[in-house]
Amino acid sequence: MCEDGNAVETSNEKETVSIEVSPDMEPSVGMEFESEEAAKVFYDAYATHLGFIMRVDAFRRSMRDGKVVWRRLVCNKEGFRKLRPKRSENRKPRAVTREGCKAMIVVKKEKTGKWVVTRFVKEHNHPLVATPANGRRSVILSQTPDEKDVKIRELTAELQRERKRSAAYEEQLEMVLREMEEHSKHLSRNIDDIVQSVKEIESKGGSVSHS
Numbered sequence: 327m328c329e330d331g332n333a334v335e336t337s338n339e340k341e342t343v344s345i346e347v348s349p350d351m352e353p354s355v356g357m358e359f360e361s362e363e364a365a366k367v368f369y370d371a372y373a374t375h376l377g378f379i380m381r382v383d384a385f386r387r388s389m390r391d392g393k394v395v396w397r398r399l400v401c402n403k404e405g406f407r408k409l410r411p412k413r414s415e416n417r418k419p420r421a422v423t424r425e426g427c428k429a430m431i432v433v434k435k436e437k438t439g440k441w442v443v444t445r446f447v448k449e450h451n452h453p454l455v456a457t458p459a460n461g462r463r464s465v466i467l468s469q470t471p472d473e474k475d476v477k478i479r480e481l482t483a484e485l486q487r488e489r490k491r492s493a494a495y496e497e498q499l500e501m502v503l504r505e506m507e508e509h510s511k512h513l514s515r516n517i518d519d520i521v522q523s524v525k526e527i528e529s530k531g532g533s534v535s536h537s
Contacts, residue, residue: 353368355443358441401429430446
């Protein structure tokens, strides 16, 4: 981490972000960042220094080009876990991970291209566990809603492909069944013809013997 004022750096496929974070630095309304990623890195480093875990939360997109222009970063104990019906009395209850914490920052992209903090809530409603000053720090950002959207689209596309493949198999199976049915009808007609011929032969044979 950057308790000694060193740079915190992270990277993804699009950009590499390196920013200076001092131990006494905290978010404030009006603080500016060069990008959304820089704001995430800063708040993530601040969260580790203070003793909580950041979670990338809600976002808004531009009506013009669909790009993200507003982002909320929260404590991972924000909100409450949804209650679900108990499946078994023998199962151990899950640990409480959300406690309704209100701590957050909201950043918004301005016309200048910079991202500005428009809201900052500092107070937490739970104990904080600060990282030791000499502890190693790796900046790991939570999966963003954007990444989740991409994954959902990929899974949806895969599901559609599987449905099309299944429909093709079903059509082929129906074709085979129709051919088998036609073949069965043809065999049935041939058998009927053979039985009729045998009867005619037997009938003619009986007429000859009487004469």
